[in-house]
Amino acid sequence: MTSLVLTLVARREETSLAAQSIALARDIVRTQGETVVLSPAEAVDIPCPDTARDSLPSLRAALDGQAIDILLTPADNRRKRLLISDMDSTIVANETLDDLAAHAGLGEKVAAITARSMNGELDFATSLRERVALLRGLPTSLLETAWKDVTLNPGALEMVRTMSAFGARTALVSGGFTFFTARVAALCGFDEHHANVLLMDKTTESLTGETAQPVLGPDAKLHLLETLQKSHDLPEDAALAIGDGANDLPMLRRAGLGLAFHAKPVVRQAIPAQINHASLRAALFAQGYPASAFVSD
Structure with missing residues (x-):
């Protein structure tokens, strides 16, 4: 059998x-x-x-x-009816906060904190607070500069648009910032997006070094998955979650299919379904979609 x-x-x-x-x-x-x-x-x-x-x-x-x-x-039940995806190093090739810091000359310092957080060595909320504090006083124009560097990972458009075309609800969820998730969601065709909000001083057109509360971290990602399943009356195995970092682990474990995408070692140790070589097209193949059914525009 x-x-x-x-x-x-x-x-x-x-x-x-x-x-x-x-x-x-x-x-x-x-x-x-x-x-x-x-x-x-x-x-x-x-x-x-x-x-x-x-x-x-x-x-x-x-x-x-x-x-x-x-x-x-x-x-x-291979074809999932809900897609919930991380953004940085999953849908996009970038770590957008690291890119933002790099344009301010703080790249190595911030990237080191990001690496510890994504490997599960540092609490996410603490790491985000530390990294964002370093941005205090920087001009908000750096956000636009960093956006110009953002590149979609191969297969991202196909994954989101194909699942959407076949009736799935699609949500982008990130420990990063809404400035980026709003644009990436629109570019890929996600139904909704969720992320942290960078606070700005409109008078000086600069970053305050803080985010709005509460912080969107691993528990919030899990809560979003559970909320969407409930609100759309979906069975427990109906969700595909995909991500690469330690803050994605709760939602990856909870989803009907949790995919570790070119993930950090701590994630590969915990999640058996892994895409370590191929593009995001593999997330569609894992659901039984033939390439002839893929939608890219």
């Missing part, structure tokens, strides 16, 4: 998904199910029995060194 689906996704820029790799995976998980091609030489689904869970370590070892992600998900 096939109760699980093994999805293999190759990083297209580095490799292709060869027939030998697919055959090896099938042999290791001992499946008789038919391989479904989601994207030629890029992604396949392989139905497999529940015992495939025990084969994952062997499969990962066998494909080690190849730019191929291995995702094992339940066969039922």
Whole structure:
């Protein structure tokens, strides 16, 4: 009986998904199910029995060194009806607060605090307060400067717009700032966005070094996921959450499918479903979407 689906996704820029790799995976998980091609030489689904869970370590070892992600998900209810995604280093390639600080000559100092926070070494609220305090007195025009550096990660548009086109509610949630989430949400097509609010002195057109309270941190991300599930009357397994840092862990653990995207070590240790090589397209393949169904505009 096939109760699980093994999805293999190759990083297209580095490799292709060869027939030998697919055959090896099938042999290791001992499946008789038919391989479904989601994207030629890029992604396949392989139905497999529940015992495939025990084969994952062997499969990962066998494909080690190849730019191929291995995702094992339940066969039922694969297409999620709610997407809740982190922004920095997930939807965008940037850490926007670090970029803002860099334009003020504070890049290394702020980035060091960010790294400790994302690795779970420092309480998020404390780290945010420390970093934002360093911005006190800086001109608000630096926000526009930092925005010019923001780059969407490959597959971000496809992930959000495809899920939206198939009826999912989409929410961007960030420990960063609404100045950036509002623009990224509009660019990608998210239904809503949530983040911290940077306080500004309109008289001097400068940052005060503070954020509005309460701080949006890991507990708030989890609360948003639970609130959206309840308000849209969705079952517990209907949400896809995706993120990379320690502040994403509560929502990743709670979601029906929590995906660690090019994540920090502390996140990879806690979340089994990982995208370590491929783009955000893999989040769609993990739900059984073929590339032919992707929406990018």
